[in-house]
Amino acid sequence: MPIFQRVVLRFLGCTPAVLLVACTVPGSGPPPAAIDNVRSVEIQYQYSGWSRADEVHRLQRSGGQRAFTRTSKVETAEGVETTQATVPAQRVGELVWALSAPPWPRERGMQVMARRVRPLGMLESAAPSASRNVPACTAENIRNRMFDLMKGSALRAQLDTYYTQMEWTxxxxxxxxxxxxxxxxxxxxxxxxxxxxxxxxxLGDLPEVDVPSTPRSWSVPVSDALRRLLPPASLAAKRLGEENALMLGEQIKYAAQQACESELGPPRAAS
Known part of the structure; x- marks a missing residue:
């Protein structure tokens, strides 16, 4: 087996003996299933907010065993569009493999996401400006502090806040x-x-009431595999992409400015 396949399978928690069969552990998902046992994959994506979208992407096995036909129906405020494309069976296999591996704990997901943060891209999307309250906190000062917050344990702390505390309308x-x-x-x-x-x-349908015992996975490979099954221009694919990092950048910028103002601003009067 090529070394690349061995590395991928090890990464997903599989043994090299598994090739086109999904690896699994007891209780982690469906029984082991070869890719040719997959009949179809359906991805539904709905969005509301500043705009709206309703997408359904269905992948059905084509005549041969090496491809699926993807039929995408995308409804937006501008109208409805239906397209078709051929997707290699390997792409479907990547999703099956990722889901058959043991669910990722939160810590593992945070470690992988931390390695993917691009400081220069983050600074470009969330460019800092000088503080209005503390003149010493220039844009350059805040920019340097943002760099510091995108390193090692500081970045993991920012990601922890982003994923657990930050919400927006x-x-x-x-x-x-x-x-x-x-x-x-x-x-x-x-x-x-x-x-x-x-x-x-x-792992399953969304519960009516969210509770800590709800089975979850922080698997980055699941998100990656789903994105590769979708039309690149679809809103679903863009949502799963890493360009959707504006709010993380804004959080890091805010934390950098707060730290600067706390350090260089006038001392607070004792209460």
Missing amino acids: DDYPMMRVVIRFRDAPDQVISSRSQKLQMLPWT
Whole structure:
């Protein structure tokens, strides 16, 4: 087996003996299923906020075993558009492999996302300006502090705040994915997360009442695999992409400005 395939399978928690068969652990998902056991994949994406969108992407097995036909119906305020394209079966296999691996804990997802943050891109999307309250906090000063917050443990702390505490209005996405097998139960994952890559994923349908015991996965490979199944220009693909990092950049900029004003501003009067 080529070394690349071995690395990918190890990364997903599989052994090299598994090639076109999804790896699994007891209780982590459906029974092991070869790619040719997948009948279809349906990805539903709905969005409301500053605009609205309703997308349904269905991947059905084509005549051969090496491809799926993707039919995409996209409804926006401008109208409805339906398109078709051919998707290699390998892309579907990537999603099956990712979901059959053990669910990722939050810490692992944060580690991977931290490695993907591009400081220069973040500074470009959330360019700092000088503080109005503390003249010593120039744009350059705040910019340097933003750089410091995008390193090591400081960045992981910012990601922790972003994923657990930060919310914003007028941005309400929802995605539901159903994988249908020939002789195994359907597998469903869903998310309404506003955050990068829509993490975390609920393993099943979204519950009416969110509770800590709801099974979830912070698997970045699941988000990556889903994005590769979608039309690149679709809103669903863009939502799963890493260009959707504006709010993380704004949070880091705010934290940098607050730290600067606290350090260089006039001392607060004792209460």
